[in-house]
Amino acid sequence: xxxxxxxxxxxxxxxxxxxxxxxxxxxxxxxxxxxxxxxxxxxxxxxxxxxxxxxxxxxxxxxxxxxxxxxxxxxxxxxxxxxxxxxxxxxxxxxxxxxxxxxxxxxxxxxxxxxxxxxxxxxxxxxxxxxxxxxxxxxxxxxxxxxxxxxxxxxxxxxxxxxxxxxxxxxxxxxxxxxxxxxxxxxxxxxxxxxxxxxxxxxxxxxxxxxxxxxxxxxxxxxxxxxxxxxxxxxxxxxxxxxxxxxxxxxxxxxxxxxxxxxxxxxxxxxxxxxxxxxxxxxxxxxxxxxxxxxxxxxxxxxxxxxxxxxxxxxxxxxxxxxxxxxxxxxxxxxxxxxxxxxxxxxxxxxxxxxxxxxxxxxxxxxxxxxxxxxxxxxxxxxxxxxxxxxxxxxxxxxxxxxxxxxxxxxxxxxxxxxxxxxxxxxxxxxxxxxxxxxxxxxxxxxxxxxxxxxxxxxxxxxxxxxxxxxxxxxxxxxxxxxxxxxxxxxxxxxxxxxxx
Numbered sequence: 001x002x003x004x005x006x007x008x009x010x011x012x013x014x015x016x017x018x019x020x021x022x023x024x025x026x027x028x029x030x031x032x033x034x035x036x037x038x039x040x041x042x043x044x045x046x047x048x049x050x051x052x053x054x055x056x057x058x059x060x061x062x063x064x065x066x067x068x069x070x071x072x073x074x075x076x077x078x079x080x081x082x083x084x085x086x087x088x089x090x091x092x093x094x095x096x097x098x099x100x101x102x103x104x105x106x107x108x109x110x111x112x113x114x115x116x117x118x119x120x121x122x123x124x125x126x127x128x129x130x131x132x133x134x135x136x137x138x139x140x141x142x143x144x145x146x147x148x149x150x151x152x153x154x155x156x157x158x159x160x161x162x163x164x165x166x167x168x169x170x171x172x173x174x175x176x177x178x179x180x181x182x183x184x185x186x187x188x189x190x191x192x193x194x195x196x197x198x199x200x201x202x203x204x205x206x207x208x209x210x211x212x213x214x215x216x217x218x219x220x221x222x223x224x225x226x227x228x229x230x231x232x233x234x235x236x237x238x239x240x241x242x243x244x245x246x247x248x249x250x251x252x253x254x255x256x257x258x259x260x261x262x263x264x265x266x267x268x269x270x271x272x273x274x275x276x277x278x279x280x281x282x283x284x285x286x287x288x289x290x291x292x293x294x295x296x297x298x299x300x301x302x303x304x305x306x307x308x309x310x311x312x313x314x315x316x317x318x319x320x321x322x323x324x325x326x327x328x329x330x331x332x333x334x335x336x337x338x339x340x341x342x343x344x345x346x347x348x349x350x351x352x353x354x355x356x357x358x359x360x361x362x363x364x365x366x367x368x369x370x371x372x373x374x375x376x377x378x379x380x381x382x383x384x385x386x387x388x389x390x391x392x393x394x395x396x397x398x399x400x401x402x403x404x405x406x407x408x409x410x411x412x413x414x415x416x417x418x419x420x421x422x423x424x425x426x427x428x429x430x431x432x433x434x435x436x437x438x439x440x441x442x443x444x445x446x447x448x449x450x451x452x453x454x455x456x457x458x459x460x461x462x463x464x465x466x467x468x469x470x471x472x473x474x475x476x477x478x479x480x481x482x483x484x485x486x487x488x489x490x491x492x493x494x495x496x497x498x499x500x501x
Contacts, residue, residue, distance in 0.1 A: 047078070052128070052149040054081070055135060060102050061085050063144065072126070072151065090119055102132065106142050109134050116152065126153040157192060161310070164188040168314050178322040182214035185314055189307050190217060195295060196304065197271075200279075200315055201238050202288040203231070210238055213288055213315075222269050236262045237276035238289040245286055247277040247308075252297045272297045277308050279315045287319045335409040337387060338394030346408040346416065350469040353406060353420045357462060363422050364462040365429045368476035369440070371413040372454045372488040385446045386413075389453055392444045400432075400439050416473060426461060426493070433457055433491050441489075454489035456480050465494045 046053040046066040055064035062069075065081035073089050075081055086095040098117070105112050111133035118127050130149040134142045168188070171181050186198045200213035212227045229235060231242040240258050241248040251273045253259040253266040259274075266272060276291040290311045292304055300308070333345035341349065357364045371389070378386040390413065397407050397415065406418040417436070422429045437457055443450040458479025466472040475494040483492040 052147075052151070054147050054149075055144060056102065056147065057144040058106065058142070059085075060099050060145075069149075094119055102145060105132060106134050106145060109142060116156075126151060127156040128152065161188075161192065161307075165310065165314070169317075172314075172318050172321050175321075175325070178318055179214060181318045182315060183216065185311055185318075186214045186216055189292075189311050192307055193292075193304060197293040198311070199238075199291045199293070200288060200311075201226070201229070201242075201291070202319065203242055203286050205285075210242060210289065218293070219269055222265065225265060234258055234260065236265075237274040238291050241276040241278045241289050241291075242286050245278055245280070247275070249275045249299055251299050270295050273299070275300045275304070275308070277312050279312050279319065281316055281320050287316060290315055335394075338391055338409050340394050340398075340407055340409045340415075342408065343410060346406065346410070347469055349406050350418055350473075353404075353418055354462060354467070354469060357420070362420075363426075364472075365419040365422055365426070365433075366460050366462075366472045366476045367417045367419070367433050367436070368458045368460075368473065368480040369415040369417070369436075369455050370457075370480055370484070371440075372456055372484070374413040374453065377451060377453065381446060381449070381451065385451060388446045389444045389451055393440055393453075396439050396442070397436065400436055416476070430459065430491070430493065433459060437489075437491060456483040456488050457491040458483055458494065459491065460494040 046064075047068075049066060050068055052069040052072055053066045054062055054069045057063050062081045062084050065078045067078055070076070070078045070081055073081070086098045089095070090098070094117075101112065101115075111131065113131050114129055115131070116127060116129050118125060128149040129152045130147055132145050132147040135144040135146050137143050168181060168185055171184065182200045186200060189198045190196065197215070197217040199215040199218050201210040202213040203209075204211050208231050210226070210229045210231060212223050215223060226236075226238070229239050231239045233240060233243055234257065235243065236259050237248045237250045237253075248258065250256045250258060253272060253274055254263065259266065266274075271293045273294045273296065274291055276289045278286050279288045279290055281287050290308060292300065292308060333342060333348075334340065335342045353364060356362075371393075374386065374389070377389060390409075393415075394409065397417070401407060401417060401419070402421065404420045406420065408416050410416055417433075419429050419432070437455055440453065440455045443452055445451070458476045458481070460466060460472045460475035460479060462472055465475045479492045479494040483490045486492065
């Protein structure tokens, strides 16, 4: 229908409605306000505006509304707005607030300018920015109001997103825990969407499995069932997205082949569609996935895709920040060549072991290890050979100690081991030290050549030989030098060393 035809049709309809109202409605006040429309003659003009333009009578009843006003209220034709009030359109609390504000404005004769308010109706909501001014008759009496409203829902949403985005970046910059950042991210996305559940899974690179990262609304039983999901070419939406390194949109999980092995999950928990996007780090590694679940069979909207892009970006920054901090902490407490704890971490953990030993009245043993003639290996084969020997020994030693023991590279070719859970006798731990010496002495291959190395080892025991990490390590060190002086490739316990320090 052409615009002119529409205008004519509207005019006729308004006229017929006017006549019907005048015969049915006896309210003189309403009839008098309708008479104002004869002088306005603006129906065909106001329909051209995207803003909501309307006229209300003294009792806040619509007497004119343009197309935009009708559409915003889910009403097919503007004429159907006539005679209605906000109580017919919105939730009572909202309608009452609007009604009282309009009545106060008309009583005072003062306009309301650029007032923002949130409207809720039919399970939906929107934001409007409204300007309303009193409508006067020829004698200057206020007989109603003229209003113009702009839909600012998108602007408010963008403002909320910017604030949420800034808040998340601030949390990341201030070093908030990753799980807290990801949970806030999930909450932000869910607040912007209706009937959608968001979830973050983190990729465990060592096992190629997805672990639970964050979700506020997924049922706990569902979280437990997908925690540890192995990624692959047919592993639901998330497992497949991580495998393919690209978004996977499943509009019906009950029928899609990617969910064939996991069909009971959507059936049990009422999910029908799941759209998953991999979280990619700056080095192009997959860090995890961000997914949205819906209870209806459908594809994501533009808004949902936009929020997913934002979420994967923020999640990637947060995960990379956490991993960078972990790498920094690791480097600060571990030897760069061997990956073993360094002196800084050694003193921290050694003090902790001694504190537990004091409480539980247990013995602790310390072994100080120095490789014999290590300088000759460097001189004959080069430092690369020496580094290979150190790395090989560093790989062997942790396999020969218990989980509660502590091993450290002190520097150069020196290592220390703290045996934390030993009985009252020393014989057993001394025997373990001798076994470690044999492990160290096994040949090391370097460029098809066998490199042989031995070690001298000194031992000290808590509490007999000292009650601080410094004292115990010093005595073990002195015992080690005693072993070197006795011919190398042997173990000496501080008890058997010369009595003086």
